[in-house]
Structures are given as structure tokens and as C-alpha cells.
Amino acid sequence: MASAALEPATSLVEDRGRGFAGRWYRTPSFVAGLLILGTLIGLALAAPLVTRYSPTAQDLHHTLSGSSSQHWLGTDQLGRDVWSRLVYAGRVDLKVGFLAVLLPFLIGTTLGSLAGYYGGKLDMLIAYLVNVVVAFPFYVLIIAMSFVLGPGERSIYIAITFVGWVSYTRIIRAEILVAKRREYVEAAKVAGLRDSRIIVRHLLPNVIMQAVIFAMSDIILSLAAIVTLGYLGLGIQPPTPDWGDMIAGGQNFITTKWQLSVFPGLCVVLTGLGLSLLADGVNDLMRPE
Amino acid sequence: MDRLSYIASRLLQVIPVIFGCTLVCFFMLHLVPGDPARTMLGVHATPQGVARLHREWGLDQPLWRQYLDYLNRLLHGDLGTSLFYNLDVAQLIKDRLPPTLWLLFLSALMSVLIAIPLAMLAASKPDGARDQVVRVVPMIGLGMPAFWTGIILLILFALNLGRVFPVGGYGHGFTGHVRSMILPSLTVALFISPILIRSLRASLLEVLQADYVTTARAKGIPERRVMIKHALRNGVISMVTVLGLNIAYLVGGTLVVEQVFALPGIGQLMLAAIFQRDFTVVQAIALVFAILVVLINLLTDIVHAMLDPRVRFD
Amino acid sequence: MSEPAAPLLEVRDLQVRIPLSRGTVRAVDGASFTVGVGGAMGLVGESGCGKSMTLRAVMGLLPRPAEITGGQVLFAGEDLATARASRIRELRGRGIAMIFQEPMTALNPVMKVGAQIAEGPYAHLGYGRRKARERAIELMQLVGIPDPVRRSQSYPHELSGGMRQRVMIAIALSCEPQLILCDEPTTALDVTIQDQILKLLLRLREELGMSIVFVTHDLAVIAQTCQTLAVMYAGEVVEAGTVHEVFHQPRHPYTLGLLRSVPDPVDVRDVLDSIPGSPPDLVAPPPGCRFAPRCPFAEDDCLEGRKPLLPLEGDRASACIHPDRAAESVREQPVITGV
Numbered sequence: 001m002a003s004a005a006l007e008p009a010t011s012l013v014e015d016r017g018r019g020f021a022g023r024w025y026r027t028p029s030f031v032a033g034l035l036i037l038g039t040l041i042g043l044a045l046a047a048p049l050v051t052r053y054s055p056t057a058q059d060l061h062h063t064l065s066g067s068s069s070q071h072w073l074g075t076d077q078l079g080r081d082v083w084s085r086l087v088y089a090g091r092v093d094l095k096v097g098f099l100a101v102l103l104p105f106l107i108g109t110t111l112g113s114l115a116g117y118y119g120g121k122l123d124m125l126i127a128y129l130v131n132v133v134v135a136f137p138f139y140v141l142i143i144a145m146s147f148v149l150g151p152g153e154r155s156i157y158i159a160i161t162f163v164g165w166v167s168y169t170r171i172i173r174a175e176i177l178v179a180k181r182r183e184y185v186e187a188a189k190v191a192g193l194r195d196s197r198i199i200v201r202h203l204l205p206n207v208i209m210q211a212v213i214f215a216m217s218d219i220i221l222s223l224a225a226i227v228t229l230g231y232l233g234l235g236i237q238p239p240t241p242d243w244g245d246m247i248a249g250g251q252n253f254i255t256t257k258w259q260l261s262v263f264p265g266l267c268v269v270l271t272g273l274g275l276s277l278l279a280d281g282v283n284d285l286m287r288p289e
Numbered sequence: 290m291d292r293l294s295y296i297a298s299r300l301l302q303v304i305p306v307i308f309g310c311t312l313v314c315f316f317m318l319h320l321v322p323g324d325p326a327r328t329m330l331g332v333h334a335t336p337q338g339v340a341r342l343h344r345e346w347g348l349d350q351p352l353w354r355q356y357l358d359y360l361n362r363l364l365h366g367d368l369g370t371s372l373f374y375n376l377d378v379a380q381l382i383k384d385r386l387p388p389t390l391w392l393l394f395l396s397a398l399m400s401v402l403i404a405i406p407l408a409m410l411a412a413s414k415p416d417g418a419r420d421q422v423v424r425v426v427p428m429i430g431l432g433m434p435a436f437w438t439g440i441i442l443l444i445l446f447a448l449n450l451g452r453v454f455p456v457g458g459y460g461h462g463f464t465g466h467v468r469s470m471i472l473p474s475l476t477v478a479l480f481i482s483p484i485l486i487r488s489l490r491a492s493l494l495e496v497l498q499a500d501y502v503t504t505a506r507a508k509g510i511p512e513r514r515v516m517i518k519h520a521l522r523n524g525v526i527s528m529v530t531v532l533g534l535n536i537a538y539l540v541g542g543t544l545v546v547e548q549v550f551a552l553p554g555i556g557q558l559m560l561a562a563i564f565q566r567d568f569t570v571v572q573a574i575a576l577v578f579a580i581l582v583v584l585i586n587l588l589t590d591i592v593h594a595m596l597d598p599r600v601r602f603d
Numbered sequence: 604m605s606e607p608a609a610p611l612l613e614v615r616d617l618q619v620r621i622p623l624s625r626g627t628v629r630a631v632d633g634a635s636f637t638v639g640v641g642g643a644m645g646l647v648g649e650s651g652c653g654k655s656m657t658l659r660a661v662m663g664l665l666p667r668p669a670e671i672t673g674g675q676v677l678f679a680g681e682d683l684a685t686a687r688a689s690r691i692r693e694l695r696g697r698g699i700a701m702i703f704q705e706p707m708t709a710l711n712p713v714m715k716v717g718a719q720i721a722e723g724p725y726a727h728l729g730y731g732r733r734k735a736r737e738r739a740i741e742l743m744q745l746v747g748i749p750d751p752v753r754r755s756q757s758y759p760h761e762l763s764g765g766m767r768q769r770v771m772i773a774i775a776l777s778c779e780p781q782l783i784l785c786d787e788p789t790t791a792l793d794v795t796i797q798d799q800i801l802k803l804l805l806r807l808r809e810e811l812g813m814s815i816v817f818v819t820h821d822l823a824v825i826a827q828t829c830q831t832l833a834v835m836y837a838g839e840v841v842e843a844g845t846v847h848e849v850f851h852q853p854r855h856p857y858t859l860g861l862l863r864s865v866p867d868p869v870d871v872r873d874v875l876d877s878i879p880g881s882p883p884d885l886v887a888p889p890p891g892c893r894f895a896p897r898c899p900f901a902e903d904d905c906l907e908g909r910k911p912l913l914p915l916e917g918d919r920a921s922a923c924i925h926p927d928r929a930a931e932s933v934r935e936q937p938v939i940t941g942v
Contacts, residue, residue, distance in 0.1 A: 272432015509695030
């Protein structure tokens with residue numbers, strides 16, 4: 001008697017949850033992340049409404065003052081209102097942090113799709129470029145690039161793009177390699193669809209979420225890099241407030257007024273926590289039980 | 290293919306990557322807006338100084354010629370002359386390398402000491418209370434810029450709490466070095482641990498749920514033996530992989546931390562060079578860091594190949 | 604053939620539940636069967652019917668977060684469902700051993716196979732390292748691995764699928780257990796290798812006088828290896844009896860459906876009937892007979908109340924309250940001629 005398999009391809013779990021829309025509010029990490037990030041972005045957007053002082057207005061008669069009803073978080077060494085500076089710095093740092101991952105995302109995803117889909121020489125070339133870029137420690141390259149290009153926002157974008165695309169390329173390439181072996185892709189090929197259409201319409205929609213989830217932690221890394229550059233004086237240039245620059249400025253006073261250095265850092269940590277929770281939540285939502 | 294030839298082939302793979310790194314460092318000069326020589330000399334630019342730099346960098350030559358010359362000098366161990374100190378860059382770097390290597394070694398060690406127990410704690414009972422706590426740690430840690438963590442540690446341990454550790458510097462003698470290294474390496478370790486904990490937890494979870502662990506349990510051997518002989522060995526292999534993947538990140542972390550703690554390593558030298566607009570030194574140190582990462586990666590690959598009989602070249 | 608008076612393994616009303624965030628899955632919901640000393644029992648059903656979970660529950664090796672929530676697992680009279688973990692560990696390997704479906708993942712990739720076989724004797728039989736290693740080589744010979752001295756130094760990835768499964772069998776045999784649980788031991792193998800492995804298991808059972816439980820979805824494997832069988836559907840045992848009786852005269856429409864969907868090479872049927880629909884969600888199984896929604900003979904009284912396994916003539920049992928309907932259908936059109 002021949003061996004007979006009667007395994008039907010049915011799963012016990014008929015409906016896999018009720019989709020993203022029906023479940024997001026029941027995923028605690030997603031909600032928590034959304035709340036934290038929403039508050040931070042809301043404050044940054046509403047900066048003029050929630051602050052009383054200009055972030056750059058100096059008051060040399062009231063330097064390094066403690067918290068009071070006038071200055072909630074006190075003033076810094078130049079008598080500037082710390083709360084105002086925190087909020088306005090958030091405005092700049094969050095904007096640059098989010099924008100900075102845009103180009104790496106686009107370039108990395110494109111190169112990853114091409115490498116994964118076509119393979120061969122193109123794949124080898126892209127893999128080589130990836131290997132070269134990852135040989136440089138992230139901060140070494142970012143700092144060197146900002147130095148060479150001259151400090152400022154534009155250099156930050158260029159430096160982060162130069163270093164950041166590799167992660168997206170790696171993620172998308174690996175996912176495409178798996179996805180392109182699926183039947184519907186084979187079917188699309190047999191149907192004579194153009195490669196570009198297969199990649200954009202059939203492959204990317206299935207793999208892009210992995211890159212999006214990574215982008216959320218990538219924003220954290222880029223924000224940390226921006227703040228680090230600011231700390232070293234290579235990032236956002238004064239008088240524009242920046243969390244990194246604030247930490248550097250406060251470092252001279254850590255024996256007496258440690259808050260000056262601690263608060264801006266906490267803002268970075270909070271942003272990171274919000275993004276991590278959000279990414280975690282999205283990950284949970286994407287995974288069927 | 291056996292392990293020796295695997296290692297040999299990995300060595301061969303390293304060479305083109307190092308070439309690529311020299312290309313990146315070479316082109317850095319050409320990213321400088323305007324006349325690099327004039328930009329680098331800044332307010333101190335004199336016609337003679339600019340001309341001297343042009344000659345030294347060979348800017349009047351065609352690009353390929355410039356690169357070949359650069360490569361030729363590198364192969365002879367010539368990393369150029371510092372614009373600021375007017376000293377041999379290779380010698381400068383050599384003098385400053387020990388603190389950096391110390392910091393790298395100690396922080397790698399410390400990050401492993403932090404990450405492994407936490408990851409094991411989390412993976413031993415997934416979704417339990419301990420796991421939830423351990424999962425939040427990386428979420429907080431990932432957003433902590435290394436220099437900020439360093440400042441916090443300084444506030445806590447060097448300025449308050451008994452002032453056990455020096456505020457900065459490299460200390461004298463072996464114990465002095467170690468004592469002055471503890472806070473900086475802890476900083477780097479805290480910087481890298483979030484990533485390590487996250488990937489380690491995932492890979493340990495995979496190992497603990499692997500079929501072969503069930504097989505081992507089905508043999509009825511003691512649980513301790515299951516853990517040590519079956520789970521741990523495979524766990525260590527994935528740990529080495531995870532460490533190798535993140536080594537570049539770790540090395541990058543040391544750069545900023547040296548600045549915070551005034552450690553006279555090559556990271557601090559690089560940052561100082563940036564403020565002195567000493568391009569040659571920046572370029573050389575970037576290359577040294579890259580080569581360091583490539584070599585450490587090679588080392589982890591070799592260790593991996595020795596631990597895992599499945600490693601084959603493909 | 605009738606069961607001996609004192610069964611080696613008796614599973615009574617076993618319940619295994621898996622708490623998930625969307626609800627508790629009743630993976631095994633009142634499964635009962637017995638295996639006699641020296642007997643070979645097959646446990647068949649579609650994937651997800653709880654047959655593998657049942658085996659793992661017997662071994663005390665349920666994957667988290669699944670757990671036994673009720674019933675008894677009597678091994679030689681001792682209830683393993685409530686036994687201490689240390690007691691179950693003592694019995695694993697020595698009393699009960701297990702063979703897994705996928706020999707590639709079930710063997711430790713970084714440990715030499717000889718060492719993996721020697722582990723059991725080393726831990727259970729008090730063998731020294733050297734003696735345990737000799738025992739491993741002896742076992743490898745027993746399961747038909749050529750050049751066992753050299754092969755014992757191999758890593759799993761250096762062996763073929765069939766050889767790896769032989770290693771798994773050697774591991775299972777290493778402490779001469781009374782019962783071997785086989786979880787789809789041949790599914791991952793080529794057809795020709797499948798046959799070799801089955802023959803090997805049969806031979807070993809006869810030589811060593813062990814009992815075997817075969818979990819599979821492959822009726823041909825059951826026909827080839829077992830004397831009795833239990834058919835599982837949606838976490839319950841719906842029919843039990845000797846292989847001969849059940850295959851020729853099924854008394855449950857699900858068993859009938861299974862048999863009708865098997866191609867029979869001896870008497871080629873014109874139509875291969877597949878069972879319509881799919882198994883129920885075990886978070887909220889339907890009331891009454893769980894097969895009723897897919898059953899061609901279902902009547903109103905099938906839809907309410909649990910349907911326990913009812914004894915029929917001989918040693919047979921069926922959970923169907925209209926067992927005659929299946930019998931009638933077989934009279935009109937026999938199901939199997941090959942067995």
C-alpha cells in the first residue's frame with residue numbers, strides 16, 4: 001500500500017485576529033508608545049503655546065537659577081529658560097531625527113530590493129558596498145563626515161544617509177530573497193509582468209513592514225547620533241537649541257546643577273522609549289498568534 | 290570544506306573590504322567643500338601653506354594617481370603628517386592606541402557580563418514578569434546617548450557616592466588604568482547592552498525551544514545537563530554571532546566615551562583633530578577604526594568556526 | 604486480537620489546554636486509549652487534532668504554555684499526570700522514550716551523534732564514559748548504521764536523513780524502554796527510506812519486546828505497523844479498535860471519511876472523496892459531536908451534548924451515536940481492499 005498523506009492545509013485558527021484596526025488599542029505597548037510619542041511631538045509642535053520665554057533669550061542677572069514659578073525648570077548658565085529650550089530643542093531634534101531616516105529608508109529599500117530580486121553581480125556589488133560601510137563604526141563615519149562636510153543640518157542628513165542605508169538594504173534583501181520564491185511571484189512572472197511591477201506591487205508590500213519597524217528603532221539611533229554630534233559641537237549649531245548642545249553646556253556645572261545635563265538626556269531617552277514601545281506594538285500586531 | 294580552509298577564505302575576503310575602506314577614507318578629502326587645503330587651514334591659510342598641502346595630498350594629480358599614491362604610502366605604514374602637531378600620524382596613533390584597546394576589551398567583557406545573565410533570565414521564562422522587565426531595559430537603554438550615560442555615571446559615582454572612581458584620565462600603572470577604565474567601559478557596555486540583550490534573548494529563546502532540547506529532555510538526563518550540554522553550547526554560538534554583528538557599534542561607542550572621560554585614546558585624538566582641523570589625523574583614525582572592526586569581526590568568525598561544526602564556506 | 608489484562612499505558616480522559624490571549628485552546632479534550640505490553644497502537648488524525656500534544660503530555664514534555672488540566676496518564680499503573688517532575692525524568696528514556704518527526708532539528712547540531720546516544724546510558728544506567736560510548740556504537744550497529752565506530756564521531760549534518768532517524772531510534776532504544784512513542788517518525792523521509800525505518804522499528808519491537816505508539820496522519824503506516832488504533836478528531840478520540848476491524852468496518856463517519864480519502868493502489872477507486880470543510884476552532888468547539896458540521900450523516904441529536912466514546916461489540920468503541928450509518932455506507936461500497 002502506498003503511503004498516503006491526508007494532511008489538509010487547513011489551520012485550526014480560522015480568523016487571524018480582527019486585523020490591525022480592531023486590535024491596536026488592545027496592545028499595551030502600542031498604546032503606551034503612541035501616548036509618549038504623541039505627547040512629545042504635540043509639545044514640540046505647540047512650542048510657542050507651552051513656553052513663556054524665547055529659547056534664546058538670555059537673562060544674565062538670573063543665571064543657573066533653580067525652578068520657580070517663572071522658570072519651571074530654572075535657567076542655564078546664560079539665564080535662558082530651560083523648559084523653553086527643552087521644548088524648542090525637541091522641535092529641531094525630533095524633526096531632524098525623523099527626516100534623517102527618510103533617505104536611508106528609500107535608498108536602502110531600493111538597493112535591497114534590487115539585490116534580492118536580481119541577485120548575481122548586482123547583488124555581489126551591493127553586498128560589497130554594505131560590507132565596506134559596516135566596517136566603519138557608525139559614530140566614526142558620522143563624526144568624520146560631519147567634520148568633512150562642515151557642521152549643520154544638511155551634513156547630518158548626508159552623513160546619516162551615507163551610513164544608514166545598509167541596514168535597510170540588508171533587511172529588505174533578506175526578505176525579498178524569501179518572498180520571491182513564493183508562488184504568486186512565480187505566477188506574476190509567468191504572466192509576463194514587468195520586473196519593476198513585480199517588485200513594487202507584489203514583493204515590497206509584503207516585506208516593507210520589516211523595514212518600517214526597523215525605521216522606528218533607526219530614528220532612535222539617528223536621534224542619538226544627532227544629539228551626540230550636537231554635544232561634540234558638530235551638529236545643530238547654536239543659537240538653535242539642541243538637546244546635545246544643552247547637555248554639553250550643562251556639563252561644566254554637573255557638580256552644582258546636574259539637572260542641566262540630565263533633563264535633555266531624559267528627553268532623548270523618553271523619545272527612544274516611545275519609539276521602542278511603538279515598534280514593539282506594531283511587531284506584536286503583525287504577528288498572528 | 291574544513292575549518293582551516295574556511296578561515297583562509299575568510300582572510301581572503303577581508304582584503305577587498307579593507308581596500309574599500311581605504312577608498313572611503315581617500316574620498317573623504319574630496320567631500321570637503323571648496324578647496325580642501327584652504328578649508329582645512331581656515332583662517333591660518335597662507336598661499337605657502339595651501340601650496341604645501343596641495344603638494345602633499347597631490348591634489349594637482351589625476352584622481353587615480355592620487356589614490357595609488359595614498360595606497361602606496363599606506364602600504365609603507367605612512368599615514369601622513371599631522372597638520373597640527375607636524376608629527377608622524379602613525380606614531381601619534383600608536384601612542385594613543387593602548388587606552389582605546391583597553392577600553393574596547395573591558396567594555397566588551399562588561400557588556401557580555403551584563404547582557405548574558407539578563408538575556409538568560411528573560412529567556413528562561415518567556416513572557417513572565419522577569420522577561421517583561423528585561424524587555425523594557427533595552428527600550429530605555431537604546432535611547433541613551435553614550436556621552437549622556439557617561440555624564441550620569443560621573444555624577445553618580447565620581448562626584449557623589451564616595452567618589453570611588455576618578456573623573457577622567459588614564460591613571461598610572463595597571464591598577465590605575467583599570468580603576469580609571471571602569472566607568473568608561475561601563476558606559477560603553479550600557480550603550481551596547483540594549484542591542485545585545487535584545488538579540489541574545491531572541492536567540493536563546495530559539496535555542497531553548499529547539500527540538501534538540503526536547504530530545505535531550507526526553508532522554509531523562511538531568512535538567513542541568515540539558516542546559517549545559519545542549520542549550521548553552523548552542524547559545525554561546527549565537528552569542529558570538531550577535532557580538533560580532535555589533536562590534537562596529539561598540540567601537541563607535543568608545544569614541545564618544547573617551548571624550549567624556551578624557552581618556553587619551555585614538556577616539557579622543559580624532560575629536561581633538563577635528564577641532565584642530567587636522568584632516569590627516571581624522572582620515573587616518575577613521576581607517577584604523579575600520580580595520581580594527583574588520584579584524585575583530587574576523588576573530589569572531591574564527592571563534593564561531595571553531596565552536597560550530599556546521600560552519601562551511603558558501 | 605484483544606488487549607492484555609494489564610495495559611502498559613492507559614490514558615484516561617486526558618485534557619491539555621493552551622492558554623492564548625484570544626482564548627484557551629482545548630488541544631486535547633478527553634482523549635482515552637490503552638496500549639498493552641508489547642502492543643503497537645496507532646494514533647491517527649489530521650494535523651492539529653491533538654495527537655502530538657497527547658504524546659508530549661504522556662512524556663511530560665508539553666511546549667509552553669500548554670499544560671495538562673485533567674485526566675490520567677497511567678504508565679504501569681502510575682499516574683504521570685500528577686507525578687513529580689523528578690519521577691517523570693527518571694522514567695524518560697528508561698520507561699518511555701520518544702522518536703521525533705524531524706531528525707535534523709531533533710538532534711543537537713554541535714554534538715557528535717555517538718555522544719548524543721551515549722548520554723542516556725551514562726545518566727540512567729550508571730555507565731562510565733567508555734562503556735556508554737561502547738553502548739552507543741553497539742546501538743548504532745543494532746539500528747543498521749554502517750561503520751558505527753567512525754559514524755559515532757560524525758555531527759548530525761554530516762549524515763543523511765535516514766541515518767539521522769536511525770540515530771534518533773538508537774537514542775530512544777539506548778536505555779531499553781518499555782514503551783516508545785513515535786511522533787510521525789517517517790514523515791520527513793523519502794518513501795524508500797520510510798519503509799526501511801518502519802521495518803527496523805517493527806523488527807526492534809519484536810526483538811526487544813517493547814510497546815510502540817505511532818502517531819501519524821498516514822494510514823498506510825498504521826496498516827503496516829500497528830495492531831490497534833485510535834482515531835482522533837478535534838482533541839477527542841472518536842473511534843478505537845483493532846486495525847483490521849476499524850479499517851474494514853469503520854463505525855465513525857470521520858474514520859470512514861479518512862479511509863475514503865486514501866488512494867488504494869489495489870482497487871483503484873474512481874472517486875477519491877475528501878472530507879468537506881475544516882476542523883473546528885478548538886477555542887470554542889461546537890456543542891455536540893465535533894464532526895457533525897462536516898458529517899454527511901449528521902442528524903439533530905448529533906448537535907447537542909458531548910459524545911463520549913461508547914463501547915461496541917468486541918473491544919471496539921466509537922463516539923458516533925449512529926455507528927450503523929458508517930457501517931451501511933461500507934456495505935454499499937467497501938473502503939479498503941489492500942489491508
